[in-house]
Structures are given as C-alpha cells and as structure tokens.
Amino acid sequence: MAADWNDFLQEHQSRFLDEFLALLRIPSISTDPAAADDVRRAADWVADRLRQAGMEEVRILETGGHPAVYGEWCGAGGKPTVLIYGHFDVQPVDPLHLWTHPPFEPAVVEDRVYARGATDMKGNLLLPIIACEALLRTEGQLPVNVKFLLEGEEEIGSPHLGPLLQEHRQLLACDVMVSADGGCGTPDRPEVWLGPRGLVALQINVRTADRDLHSGNGGLAPNPIHALVRLLDSMRDGEGRITVAGFYDAVRPLSDAERAEIAAAAPPLAQYRAATGVRGFFGEPGYTPFERASARPTLEVNGIWGGFTGEGIKTVIPCEAHAKITCRLVPDQRPADIREKLLAHIRQHAPAYAEVTVDVLPGEADPYLIPADHPAQKALVRVLTALTGQTPRVTRGFGTVPVMGMVKRILGVETITLGMGQADERGHAPDEFFRLDSFVRGQRAYVMLLHELSRLR
C-alpha cells in the first residue's frame, strides 16, 4: 500500500489513464437523441468510478432528461462541505471528416489524448474523483466533506439542472462549490476564473413559399436567404456593435481596475492568432478583443443553412432558410430580458414577404462572477501559486457554465473553478485533445485544494 497520496497517484497512473480512455470511448453526445443510451452509460460508468474511489451514497439522479450522478463522503465532522460539479456529456463531432482519429477511439500521441470530450471535460471530471480516492486510500479520510454532482446535460445548456437542484436542495447543501469544468491557464501562465458569461439561444426560421422554385423565378418569387441575411445583418452594425434595442442596457460598466486585470490576463494577440489561425480581429469598438470576449456581451450566428449546398450548381430559389444564434451575456443582463429584446427586433425587422418564426433553444443561463476576494477564490489562488510557482492572473467570461448562476440562486453558495483544460485544446472542435501532464498535475491540484478548503472556516 502506498505510503501517502502522492505515492498512490504515481503508482496508479497507468490505471487512471486506462479509465480516462474507457470514459472517452462512450459517445455521450447529449444533443443527439440517438445517443441517449450512451449518455446513461457514461452516468453508470461515472457512478461506478465514484464507488470505486470510496465515495458513499452513490446514485443516479433522474432528471426527466439525461441522468445526473451523486456521491458523497461526509465523515469530516465540523469541516466545510464542498460540492464538486462536472459533466460527462460531450459536444457533437461534426464535421467528422476533419478528425485525424475517430472521435470516440481515443488516440494517445506523445503527451496528448485525442478524443471528443478529452478537454471538455472527461479528463477534468476524473481529477477530483482520483484525488478523493488517493486521500481515502492513504489517509482513510478527506480533509473536508465532499459531495459530487455530475450531470449529463451541460452541452445542451443544463435544462433539467435547476429543477434537480431545487428537488435535492437538502442533499446538495454545502458551503462552496468547486466546478471542475474549465481551465486554469498553463503551468507557465496560471489563471483563475471569476465566472462564465450567460446565454440565450434562438433558431430563426424564414419561409417565403410552400416549395422550392426554379431560380428562373428570381424577381418574382421572394428569396428567404435574402430575408435571413438582411435580418441577421440588421442585428450588428458595420463595426460589430449589436444593434438590438436595449441590448447593452443592463451591462455593468468595466472599471479601470477590471480592464487592467483583463489586459494582464490576456495572452498576446499574436499567440491567440497563432493558436487558432484567426485572420484578424473584429468587434465592438472601444473594447479590446479580450474585453469583448469576457466582459462584453456578444451575438454570434452559430449556424446557417438554406437552399442547395452540394457540389456544383442547382438553380433553385429555396422556400425556407434557417439560422441559429447565441448571445453571451454579462452581469447584470438577464436571459429572459435579452430574449424578449431579440424577439422584438426580429418581429420588427422581418420583411412583409416572409414568414419568420423563432424557436427558443434550450440553454438560457445567467452570467456569473465570484467576488475576487472570496475566501474559496483565495484558496484556489494559493493552490495554483504553490503548484506553478507563479501568481495566477484573474480572468472572466468566455464560455457559459449554467450551473454557477443556478447554484448561487438555489443553494446560495459561490463557485470556484479548478480544471486543467487549456485554450488550444480544441474544445467543441475536431481533433479535441487533453494533455497527459495536465491530467497528472490536476489530480495533485485537487488534493491540495481539498486541504486548503478545510481551513475555510
């Protein structure tokens, strides 16, 4: 038996990697109805893994959608209770032809694991489970009480998580939450994160006729693609400012200190450009690209389609066209308010010759920001400083993790984020990967964090 948790982690790394690969092989795409059994299989796998780690009261929590998984170890009398959050569902994989390896046949190439879900977030998900196992197997106990809440609907906007939190408020009662879904920069450039932007998502449908028509009808038959591009274009001005009336009304202005913090945390634009291949930067004037992506709201078209999209030419005027848009929200915007403003804009700008309908897509989420001086946030800063030898920069914004706003509202606690995802690891894109040294380092980080959190009160 290993003498301490550090030895334990070293001795079992090859097993942990095998487990990681096994979890990656489950195609738990939550947005695909055909993959529902796989999402459940991932839930069962995770529940078994929690039991194996020594967690108690492990169970599947039914939600009406994809299930969640609960487990706890509450033997640390008088110590704080920490709720650890993660998700075991993943994004879709299209376009499939851009993957070097099949997305659900994980490939270990040098120090990386390539697979859908590698960085978002099956690697991260295992870190706190392995940390608890190492502590329980070597010290026989944890320094704090730990509860796990692992869900299967994060990538579709956690539609059942609110009701689940409500229903299990007693079970999930805690002093602070730790989300494993995210990143903390790199070892050379550690970061802590204050919280995610919120989200509103819509699908716009334009119809102009009962059926597709020969494009010889051009001039006579109205074209839904023209209507759609004009409508979408009306939502932003030529400089990238969003022109939906009232869109910016509730946005909390940035202080000079916050702008300095964002500038300090931002990697050089040249580095971002090299990592992504972006051809240039564009957006709301008066803000830097990283301010726009963290402390400012956005409106992005995530998908558009209509008419003939195959090889060659088909001279058709389609009868319908569609687009999906998402807005990222920042404090103090509210999803319902922004949604209504978008709907009003669409109603007002829909041309008379087209029938425009809107589907509100799931995934609406509140923005969230933890106060930078919260004791748990400070504990996280200490862990990262000890782990990397550097003071982490403070970041905010970018992606959306709906759970944080919900947990604040329903359970009344703040959330810190400890994960090992890095910005270049292609989350949501083909050839997603996770670094194996992150996988090892993250396990140690969680052991350290649990110890730090034991001093919370």
Next chain:
Amino acid sequence: MAADWNDFLQEHQSRFLDEFLALLRIPSISTDPAAADDVRRAADWVADRLRQAGMEEVRILETGGHPAVYGEWCGAGGKPTVLIYGHFDVQPVDPLHLWTHPPFEPAVVEDRVYARGATDMKGNLLLPIIACEALLRTEGQLPVNVKFLLEGEEEIGSPHLGPLLQEHRQLLACDVMVSADGGCGTPDRPEVWLGPRGLVALQINVRTADRDLHSGNGGLAPNPIHALVRLLDSMRDGEGRITVAGFYDAVRPLSDAERAEIAAAAPPLAQYRAATGVRGFFGEPGYTPFERASARPTLEVNGIWGGFTGEGIKTVIPCEAHAKITCRLVPDQRPADIREKLLAHIRQHAPAYAEVTVDVLPGEADPYLIPADHPAQKALVRVLTALTGQTPRVTRGFGTVPVMGMVKRILGVETITLGMGQADERGHAPDEFFRLDSFVRGQRAYVMLLHELSRLR
C-alpha cells in the same frame, strides 16, 4: 398499320407512356459525379429511341463530359433543315424527404406523372421523337429535314456544348432550331417565348480561422457567417435593387410595347401566389414582378451554409461559411462582364478579418431573344393558335437555356421553343410532375410544327 399520323399516335399511346416512364427511371443527374453512368445510360436509351423512330446516322457524340446524342432524317430535298434540341439530364433531388414518391420511381396519379425530370424535360424530349416516328411510319417521310441534338449537361449549364457545336458545325448546319426545353403556357392560355435569360454563377467562400472555435470566443474570434451575411446583404439594397456597381449598365431598356406584352402574358399574381404559396412579392422597384422575372436581371442566393445545422444547439464559431449565387442576365448583358463586376464587388466588400475566395461555377450563358416577327416564330404562333383556338401571349426571360445564345453565335440561326411544361409542375423541386394530356397534345403540336416549318422558304 395506322392510316395517318393521328391514328398512329392514338394507337401507340400506352407504349409511349411506358417509354416515358422507362426514361424517367434513369437517375441522370448531371451535377452528381456518381451518376455519370446513369447519364450515359440515358444517352444510350435516347439513341435507341431515335433509331426506333426511324432516324438515321444516330450516334453518341462524346464531349469530354456527359455525352450528347445525334440523329437525323435528311430525305426532304429542297426543304428547310430543322435542328431539334433537348436534354436528357435532370436536376438533383434533395431534399429527398419532401418527395411523396421516390423521384426515380415514376408514379402515375390521375392525369399526372410524378418523377424528377417529368416536366424538365424527359416528357418534352419524347414529343418530337414520337412526332417524327408517327410521320415516318404513316407518310414514309418528314415534311422537313430534321436533325436532333440532345445533350446531357443542360442542368449544369452545358459546359461542353459550345465546343461540341464548333466541332460539328457541318453536321449540325440548319435553317432554324427548335428547342423542346420549355413551355407554351396552358391550353387555356397559350404562350410563345422569345428566349431565356443568361446566367453567371459563383460560390463565395469565407474563412476566418484554421478551425472551428467554441462560441465562448465570441468577441475575440471573428465569425465568417457574419462576414458572409454582410457581404451578401451588400449586394442588394433594402428595396431589392442590385447594388453591384455597373450591374444594370448594359440592360436594354423596356419599351412601352414590351411592357404591355409582358403585362398581357403575365398570369394574375393571385394565381401565381396560389400555385407557389409565396407569402408576398419583393424586388427591384419600378418594375412589376413579371417584368423583374423576365426583362430584368436578378441576383439570387441559391444556397448558404456554415457552422452547426443539426438539431438542438452547438455553441460554435465556425471557421468557414459558404454561399452560392446566380445572376440571371438580360440583353445586352454579357456573362464575363457581370462576373468581373461581381468579383470586384466581393473584393471591395470583403472584411479585413476574413479570407474571401470565389469559385466561378459552370453555366455561364448569354441571354437570348428571338425577334418576335421571325418567320419560325410566326409558324410557332400559328401552330399554337390552331391547337388551342387562342392567340398565344408573348413571354420572355425566366430560366436559362444556354444553347440558344451559343447556337446563334456558332451556327448563326435563331431558335424557337415548343414544349409542354407548365409553370406549376415543380421543375427543379420535389414532387415534379408532367401532365399526360400535355404529353399527348405535344406530340400533335410537333407534327403540326414540322409541317408549318416546311413552308419556311
């Protein structure tokens, strides 16, 4: 043996219908590389059918692309030579789920045949062949010399037809061409057609990064869909006028007489609306919808795609987006000139943050107009008047038939159009059909036309 051509046609209708259905079963989609063998199969079928009709010198003409078919009967010494044009290729069938019957399993429902290619133009293609067969089998000769030129690339813009006409100028020498590709209104409302609009087709490709990014990057990563919708929107103003510099420069102004002719030929808008389900009309101010679709040039987006287009939500900023556009041209616009003006507009309006490339799609075609008082056009008017008891209205524009401009330029002859397609028969769309009474009436019309054309000189 039938006493005259009229009896012959009546006696053999069920065989003709079987032949029509057999030809419809061949999925000769010229734009689909995988269907190349089927296009060739259709060519062989048509060649056999010409031989069976009594045509001579029947042969496949190789083009470097899909083959064409030639056949002739030149025993009418001293009489005019008529070149009959048609095509045996068809449009693609997507979206397949909107078809009531499989597109290549023709369904006869009451007086209609449903299949891809029914109205455009496998039904029409058979009309002159059957007419020649009926005359040769009953009268032993044709009233004029007849040459058939039937191609397999019309639906991809006849890319090899120009070189083919050049190569076989002697073989194809004639006094006038008759195109079977089109319509002549309805029995209640006959029409003659002066010629098609021209065409230019482009695909616009926008790229902003090397790979798709998580939409949390919104504000930081540029979005190619935004660039594309802005670029497309910049090509038309809010009233539907095309804003590409110089686009209208070469357009021949409409005379009051021509406008009156177009108005007289136009069906009531309510009828068009009922037939197509269009929700309204929209386009270049100062012109009626039918003027816009016949005597004015257009710019239409035929397809657009980018990002996530599946069910649900995927929070992605795509790295590329695409659109296909076609312009319909009218006299005296030239395809090369309009193409260059479009390219200049795109270059000028491409944002700095995006890489915009353009593929010139095949299918460029000159607009064509036969003089309304041409003797062959007058012959056509006499046939339709005799057939329907009404004076046909005079129409122009709408679709593109590239062969007419080419034949005028290379063979030096004018083209009249005799076909039985009707506007509501869903050419290029799901549930395409052809009326069986058109099929029968069209055979007689061709017999009458060949007799009329024998008096041409």
